[in-house]
Amino acid sequence: MENRKVYFDKHTNLLQLEEHMYPLVDVDTPNVFRNLFHYDEIPKIAFNDRIVPHSMPDEIWITDTTFRDGQQSRAPYSTEQIVTLYDYFHKLGGPNGKIRQSEFFLYSKKDRDAVYKCLERGYEFPEVTSWIRASKKDFELVKDIGMKETGILVSCSDYHIFYKLKMTRRECMNHYLSVIRECLEKGISPRCHLEDITRSDIYGFVIPFCLELMKLMEEYKIPVKIRVCDTMGYGVNYPGAVIPRSIPGIIYGLRVHAGVPSELIEFHGHNDFYKAVSNSTTAWLYGACGVNCSLFGIGERTGNTPLEAMVFEYAQLRGTLDGMDTTVITDLAEYYEKEIGYRVPSRTPFVGRNFNVTRAGIHADGLLKNEEIYNVFDTDKFLKRPPLVAVSNTSGLAGIAHWINTYFRLPEGKQVDKNTELVTMVKAWVDKEYEEGRVTVLTDDELLAVIDDACRQLGIELTGEK
Numbered sequence: 001m002e003n004r005k006v007y008f009d010k011h012t013n014l015l016q017l018e019e020h021m022y023p024l025v026d027v028d029t030p031n032v033f034r035n036l037f038h039y040d041e042i043p044k045i046a047f048n049d050r051i052v053p054h055s056m057p058d059e060i061w062i063t064d065t066t067f068r069d070g071q072q073s074r075a076p077y078s079t080e081q082i083v084t085l086y087d088y089f090h091k092l093g094g095p096n097g098k099i100r101q102s103e104f105f106l107y108s109k110k111d112r113d114a115v116y117k118c119l120e121r122g123y124e125f126p127e128v129t130s131w132i133r134a135s136k137k138d139f140e141l142v143k144d145i146g147m148k149e150t151g152i153l154v155s156c157s158d159y160h161i162f163y164k165l166k167m168t169r170r171e172c173m174n175h176y177l178s179v180i181r182e183c184l185e186k187g188i189s190p191r192c193h194l195e196d197i198t199r200s201d202i203y204g205f206v207i208p209f210c211l212e213l214m215k216l217m218e219e220y221k222i223p224v225k226i227r228v229c230d231t232m233g234y235g236v237n238y239p240g241a242v243i244p245r246s247i248p249g250i251i252y253g254l255r256v257h258a259g260v261p262s263e264l265i266e267f268h269g270h271n272d273f274y275k276a277v278s279n280s281t282t283a284w285l286y287g288a289c290g291v292n293c294s295l296f297g298i299g300e301r302t303g304n305t306p307l308e309a310m311v312f313e314y315a316q317l318r319g320t321l322d323g324m325d326t327t328v329i330t331d332l333a334e335y336y337e338k339e340i341g342y343r344v345p346s347r348t349p350f351v352g353r354n355f356n357v358t359r360a361g362i363h364a365d366g367l368l369k370n371e372e373i374y375n376v377f378d379t380d381k382f383l384k385r386p387p388l389v390a391v392s393n394t395s396g397l398a399g400i401a402h403w404i405n406t407y408f409r410l411p412e413g414k415q416v417d418k419n420t421e422l423v424t425m426v427k428a429w430v431d432k433e434y435e436e437g438r439v440t441v442l443t444d445d446e447l448l449a450v451i452d453d454a455c456r457q458l459g460i461e462l463t464g465e466k
């Protein structure tokens with residue numbers, strides 16, 4: 001009886017023995033959940049109305065995959081760029097380590113150089129962790145570098161087990177367990193990436209497998225992490241939705257039926273159905289301590305959960321930033337644009353060029369009277385990005401003056417107003433554009449060119465904090 005865990009099942013009101021409840025179901029043919037996923041139909045969301053209780057852990061955090069999933073989907077970063085980004089993550093996450101870990105490839109010399117350089121920084125957070133091929137050689141590498149933990153791929157849906165690995169569930173589970181045992185033998189903590197969990201048989205494969213993993217953790221006294229990978233973005237957060245698509249249901253099953261502690265559960269989302277952010281927040285709410293994110297959501301296909309979004313989700317859930325420095329998000333966006341040559345799409349929340357730009361005349365009027373009316377929060381304080389009013393035919397002299405003052409961040413005393421000659425000159429150009437039939441708003445670049453020209457004619461310079 002020693003190794004068997006007994007737990008109280010709230011659904012049945014009975015004490016249950018775990019391994020008797022959830023033996024591996026070794027099916028002959030793959031269960032691909034055709035009722036939900038018919039490839040030539042749009043996937044379906046089904047409901048059984050079983051409601052899972054919230055269980056947000058006392059401490060929650062963010063982990064980062066910018067250099068792993070993020071880098072998989074774009075041109076590789078240079079070593080110097082990785083180190084700079086890592087410095088920024090350290091500052092953004094703050095002294096409480098809200099960006100707890102960042103994962104790195106170890107495949108090439110270049111990958112390893114970046115790891116050595118980041119380790120040399122000596123930061124406690126984000127902890128540098130790895131992603132490797134599950135082989136003896138790679139385990140040794142992890143150990144030699146001095147890392148405590150590594151990610152290992154343990155794909156768990158029958159799509160992967162039968163079609164990709166060409167194994168049975170039993171063969172696959174035995175294979176994974178032997179690899180993880182090898183990792184533990186080396187004294188390294190495995191982070192098990194349960195790829196494609198939202199198309200997997202949760203109680204026929206995932207829970208029996210995680211029960212075995214928890215036994216290995218007990219045997220080796222080394223933490224075994226479970227990363228819940230919503231690889232194709234099928235996860236949903238709706239109360240009463242059925243597993244395997246229900247994120248609350250998956251997290252509940254792992255915690256209650258497989259006995260995985262919250263601090264060892266991490267959610268990794270993809271944005272194929274626009275749900276990466278809400279699914280990640282849901283994972284926190286239902287008992288995962290960690291959400292794994294990539295900066296600006298850059299990742300495979302539609303991308304991962306954007307890291308910056310979860311910083312603001314954190315603050316909204318907890319009522320505090322717990323030491324995170326959100327202004328670094330703007331520094332990161334500028335660094336990407338200037339040094340990496342990537343401009344975040346302009347309407348992207350918190351970072352896009354236009355995320356707090358008001359264009360409609362009627363909104364602009366409200367914003368000019370009181371910025372709280374049309375700005376989500378004090379974006380100048382938290383992101384060094386005061387709200388802007390785009391200039392159009394309805395802007396008037398005051399709107400143009402506001403645009404110049406905010407765009408150039410002109411300090412009081414140096415600000416222009418509706419009587420300034422520069423503003424009159426720009427207004428004359430704007431009016432002419434619309435008289436000639438223009439129907440669209442003016443772009444920043446167009447305005448900058450006109451302002452530049454007018455300043456030259458007037459022999460003045462706009463000196464702001466930019």
Ligand SMILES: CC(C)C(=O)C(=O)O
Pocket residue numbers: 069153193194195196229230231268270
């Ligand atoms: C490769 C796996 C682990 C992954 O990143 C995912 O499932 O999204």
